[in-house]
Amino acid sequence: MNAADLPSSCDLVVIGGGPAGLAAAALAARAGVQTVLFDENAGVGGQIYRGITATPVEDRAILGADYWAGVGLVDEARASGAVIVNGAIVWSLDPARRVGVSIAGKARLIQARQVIVATGSLERPLPIPGWTLPGVMTAGAAQTALKAQGLVPDGRTVMAGAGPLLWLLAAQLLRAGAKIEAILDTAPRMNWLRAAWHLPDFALSPYWSKGLALLREVKAKVPVIRVDRVEAHGRDRFAEVAFGSASGERRMKADLLLLHHGVVPNVNLALAAGVAHRWNGRQLCFEPVVDQDFGTSIPGIAVAGDGAGIAGGTAAAERGRIAAIAAVAALKPDAILPQVQAIRQRLAREEMGRAFLDVLYQPAPGHRRPVGDTIVCRCEEVTARQVRDAADLGCEGPNQMKAFLRCGMGPCQGRLCGLTVTELIAEQRRSNPAEVGYYRLRPPVKPISLAELASLPISDAERKAVER
């Protein structure tokens, strides 16, 4: 669909085509609400169901049954009557619910009566020495390349970090024939003591048996090494990983290093819209403040899915449905809707094991708050030492830090450094992340050229306002 074919106003705009967005759009459209879903990728599915409609991975065992569950969500959304627009980059959302979107270089502003932001999560930055070298990628990147293009790491691969996705990806890569030299497990052993408290809930959750099976599958084939430090080395390209623990230092030659430290909400669009956020001390990230229907501080704007706090793909779909029921009820009070109570119960079951996983895989302070010449802001190449020194000089928060060092002002707009900068300032100033806060984000949240902006349709009134 071209930008010119979009309606100028719409009952419900859903932003993001992952599980939350697909489920929300399907439910709302089926209830008779005019629904448009924007997704920036070539196909829907988000990250968890990436490439679900076109993946070249034919052997279903490689990606596993949980991946293929995404087919049902896509079918539901496509059959619902919702307008699904791929390749649509949403660069703006304001409190009046005007959605700025760009498709193939042409921009439009769409007035929505209700908006569901389903922008999901991104991988938590793991700022280690050398993480900007070509040959170092996120685990999620390798998973995306596998799902969407059937690309498998060729050569010696090392994975480092912690979190459920690391183990899932290791299993998928092994099934696809990759050679993993080692998994460097950075989860602090002490986490087990605190996580044990949440173990009974986790044992009742769907993740328990799946998680154990994955661990067994991977550990049978790959050496797992407990480490406290990880460094990537190489000139112009990654060539060697150095790692160490209390028992000593080691080096290993490799071709690809995949880093993972869990996922955190992708907050840029919701923050730029002015949605109130708070610090989550267990997941160590900022998340929007939402009510039980995932409504935010701004009327008519909901945030569903992992964007509202990490809970996983199945929970994301349930959250999308709950947000959609609230949106439909506001737009069309006489609509026939599914029972929200049953959905809330399914969501509660999905979220049950979360506390255990959050605590068990909580990254160690040293991996969240780097020191020395380790790059924190990849775009502007700002180091941990520079951020710490500026905080010592009196820089109080991330926004002032932009003026000092330009960190967070490159094209990624803080997505890969925001949490690190907040935590570094908090540490230097003996404060806490909630006090220090996050970057102030403003639209456009994605780069857009002046030519794209100039392509916005102009009304006669707007033209007369500037022409003499």
Added chain:
Amino acid sequence: MFKRLGSTGTEVMLKVDGKPVRARSGDTVAAALLAAGIDHCRTTPVTGAPRAPYCLMGVCFDCLVTIDGVGSRQGCLVPVREGMAVETQLGRREAGR
């Protein structure tokens, strides 16, 4: 660095810095560069350090390349097209591109 699991899709030919590169339909520009074994796709504006795709999900902006004359395109979000001209982006986006 990466190999292909199978050979589904049809062949698409790109030009990368003037040289022909084989890709498959369904590839993004960033995936095609990784599959072709290209070691970096841009250099940074600050120190000129080489960078390659890092997140492949549109958030890190390390896969920025010039595509058909337009600078700073996110290679991981743009599907390949027959005859597409991709250029390594050196430092800042050039004025007018």
